[in-house]
Amino acid sequence: MLTSERKTLIQQVLQRDGRIVAKSFAEELGVSEDTIRRDLRELAKDGLLQRVHGGALPSSPAVADYRAREQMASSAKEKLARAAATLIKPRQIVFLDGGTTNLQLARHLPQTLQATIITHSPSIAVELAHHPSVEVELIGGRLFKHSIVSMGAVSAEAISGIHADLFFLGATGIHPETGATTGNREEAAIKRLIARQCAETILVATEDKIGAASPYLILPLDKLATLVVDADLPDTLLKPYRAAGPAIVKV
The missing domain is CATH 1.10.10.10 (Winged helix-like DNA-binding domain superfamily/Winged helix DNA-binding domain)
Structure with a gap:
């Protein structure tokens, strides 16, 4: 051969x-x-x-630049994000990670929701600027252009002073063996820091990220509280994820 x-x-x-x-x-x-x-x-x-x-x-397909990723599985992201937005309760403090799925989540927050959203994503902060009842706290730092998020020592120092209820994590892949992963070591470290400062971590994952892996570990599956996925995914595929600990929400 x-x-x-x-x-x-x-x-x-x-x-x-x-x-x-x-x-x-x-x-x-x-x-x-x-x-x-x-x-x-x-x-x-x-x-x-x-x-x-x-x-x-399998490698994650979510390695293209930000503009290209915005066009990938856009309808699936919107459906998952709309459902994930209902997991936020009034007056909670929520950290929204960067990424195109979480940007959709920000767009679908109910207009009546009263909550505090913390983010290191300028795109998400701008999206929420006109929300009538959500307070927005933007974390500064050096801009990581691939994900359009701030990182570095300034970001880490600010994040270390935060205690939030929920963290909506962005990842490029999630696999039973490798957990939630991403393609940049420093970004993975920032995401882990955010998770440590939040009571629960939620991952909203489109089908293309399920079973895929990237080089750098963010969190093992047992550190995730909830995994939000498409309802069409078979239970046999999701069985090892459920066994690892996170609650599976199919939408």
Whole structure:
């Protein structure tokens, strides 16, 4: 089998099974494990999968720039965000992470909701500027352009002084083995800090993020209180997520 054929097959198996185990896959094809590992390294370099110990997982599609991500699964994001907005109760203090799904959540907050929204996303702050009864606190710092959020020491210092009820986390992938992940180490650290300052962490995940992984861990599944997903996802797919701890809300 040619290298290009193996790589195509690897991507097909990842799409079908959600993971590749290098040793067993090599045995199945009758090639060395080193050959498969080399294929995985090259595919990972091209952003086509995420290598993990012993094999690989599907890579997250949420690696495009912010403008491109706004167009991805926009109707699904709107549906999930509309439902997630109902999880916020009056007078709660809520931290909204950056990201296009959470931007949709901000757009769908009820006009009668009285709450405090904290965010390090200028886009979300601007979206909420005209909300009649939501107080908005914007965290400053150095702008991370990929996600349009502030980061760095200034952001971390401000976040450390906050205690909030809910944190709506943004992630590029969530997988039973790797937990909630993202593509930037510093951004992952900021997200973990926010989670530590909030009583509950909620992740609203479109279908393309379920079963996908990025290089940097944000939180393991047992640190999530709630996972909001599409109602069409089969229970068999969601079983390992539910077993890990978070409540599953299907909408």
